[in-house]
Amino acid sequence: MKKLLLLLVLIGTTTAHAQDDGLWEGYDGEWTHVSNQLISLAEAIPSDKYTWRPAPGVRSVSEVYMHIAIANFYLLSVTGPRMPPDLTSDDLEKTVTAKADVIHWLKRSLDAVKTARAQLKPGDLQRKVEIEGKHVTVDGMYLRIIVHDNEHMGQLVAYARMNGIVPPWSQPAKK
Numbered sequence: 001m002k003k004l005l006l007l008l009v010l011i012g013t014t015t016a017h018a019q020d021d022g023l024w025e026g027y028d029g030e031w032t033h034v035s036n037q038l039i040s041l042a043e044a045i046p047s048d049k050y051t052w053r054p055a056p057g058v059r060s061v062s063e064v065y066m067h068i069a070i071a072n073f074y075l076l077s078v079t080g081p082r083m084p085p086d087l088t089s090d091d092l093e094k095t096v097t098a099k100a101d102v103i104h105w106l107k108r109s110l111d112a113v114k115t116a117r118a119q120l121k122p123g124d125l126q127r128k129v130e131i132e133g134k135h136v137t138v139d140g141m142y143l144r145i146i147v148h149d150n151e152h153m154g155q156l157v158a159y160a161r162m163n164g165i166v167p168p169w170s171q172p173a174k175k
Helices: 002-016 026-044 061-078 099-118 138-162
Strands: 128-131 134-137
Touching: 026 061, 026 099, 026 138, 061 099, 061 128, 061 138, 099 138, 128 138, 134 138
Parallel strands: none
Antiparallel strands: 128 134
């Protein structure tokens, strides 16, 4: 009876999360999952909400997305790949506000991380790099990138819900 119950739970979990591409499939799967969520939520938020912020002095929707993109490029650069040549201003987080431009930067940064990680050779993940005076592994840097993106995903979900926007992956299943 216990085996049957466990099997039913596993089948139900698999079915319930079929839309969660990559979830529970290691770093690459988790990266795919958070990337898809970030992009789908960015696309679901209306353009006029990109300047919305929950309070003065707090990042707007576009600023959070640009912060993610810039941080992805910066943290990745610690592991070796160069920063994009057109990432020339410290003000991009505040000056890139149009939905299409923000999504373009976001997608570029997500692709850069995915591409760089796919090109790593055995042993590369244990190579030491330096950030803020600390010596850490490349693996640790990739973990920091995914944790950072997920942290801000939670922030963006809260922003969306405060504006009456349901994240696409939380929408009721269409029949």
